[in-house]
Amino acid sequence: MPRGRKSKLRARERRFQARSEMRRIPDAHASTTEERETPSSSPLCSSDVQSISAVESQSQRPTTALVSISDTKSDEGNRSQDGERPSTSWAQPSTSYSSSTQRGDIAISLVQFMLRKYNKREPITKEDILKHVIPQDKENFPNVLKKASELMVLAFGIDVKEIDTIRHCYALVSILNPNGDEIMNGEAIMPKSGLLVTILCVIFIKGSCANEEYIWEVLSVIGIYAGVDHFIYGNVKKLITKDFVSEGYLEYRRVPYRGSSCYQFLWGPRAQFETGKMRVLEFLAKVHDTVPSAFPSLYQDALRDKQERTQAKFTSMILIGLMPGAQSNHNCSNFSNYH
Incomplete structure (x- = not known):
């Protein structure tokens, strides 16, 4: 079978698996929200519960979109912006698991565990993770933590940092933080931050500005479309062209293009x-x-x-x-x- 066709088949299989996993998680995460001490102390709203159900899907599909763009840059390519199209081929993930489904399930459980610890203002330690999340598979702790960290970045724009190498304690750090790697301490965790960081990444890769048409092509690879309400983000068109702009994260401007005009996105002052x-x-x-x-x-x-x-x-x-x-x-x- 030709190599290109094999890549497409792998992509189709993983998209199907990702969609299945998206539907398996809401009930599990809902239970974590019920365990929080008070509703007001929770950074995550109940309406955002489904964001966790999408993290495994997002861990695959945004990577697909960003692979196709960044490969152009890493190869020092010079193709024009309107000539490029996001690829649907998949980069092979590095994992010691025989089942990617099992690995994804455990990583999602770890994401939920870390969010629950964060909401309760409790330390996140390797000891607790081994005890409560992967008691039967301790040797794969590095792989599970790595995968969960990727999910946190993609879903919430949050990185997981080891802050104590002796006791192996971890903390959450927002990518959108003017104070650099300052540890989060009760700040709200917003699902839309993961989408925003993805868009900022695309703009950066494209040379500090990206045509709106291209942004939507990339987002379509991760299941987000203009004019179609998303089960997490709602009206994505409004979120990107109105809300992110009014909040100062994006600039949205009209520019001449091929005898007509088009809209472009740039980083806004708040993002900078x-x-x-x-x-x-x-x-x-x-x-x-x-x-x-x-x-x-x-x-x-x-x-x-x-x-x-x-x-x-x-x-x-x-x-x-x-x-x-x-x-x-x-x-x-x-x-x-x-x-």
Whole structure:
């Protein structure tokens, strides 16, 4: 059988498996929401319960879309934006499990466990994970944690960091955080953040701006379509072109295109403030199971951005230090436009 046809068959099989897994999880996650101490203490709303049911699906399909785009960059390709189309081939996941379904189920259980611990303000430790999530399969802890971390990034835009290498304690870190790798402490966990980070990643890969048509082509690979309400995000068209724009995460502008016009997406000021190209590239590398330097042109761009941001921050600190009383005014001005 031709190689291309085999890839398509694998893609079809995994999409079918992902959709099946999406339908198996809501009841399990619903039970975790009932265990929370008080409704007001929960960062996740009851309407967001189904987001967990999609994490295994999202762990496969966004990777598909981002593989096709990032491969172009990693190969230093020069194809035009309107000539590219997201591929539906699948990168082979690295796993010691004979059953990807089993691995996905355990990883989803670990995601639920970590969210429950976070909601209760309890530490997330390797000891507890081995005891409550994978007591019969302890040797595969690294693989399970790796998969669960990928799901957290894709579904919620949250990374899982080891903060104590002796006791093996872990904490959640939002990719959208102006303070870098600051540990989350009670902040809301929003399912839409995973979608936003995916869009920011596509924009970065496409050279800091992406045509709306192309964004929808990528999102269609992960089961999100313009004009069709999504079971998690609702009206996705409004979320992307209105809500994310009004919140300052995206810019949405009309530009001349082939004798007519089209709309493009760019990073908004809030996205530029809360994250950076290197952090988004780390997200891309995570879903590829590699390192940021595996994408040479993107990595160089991210390094320049990181250096510029560091220099700007240093300059700002100097100016604030020279201006008594400016610290509080500076902090207020950063957030006043977004609240």
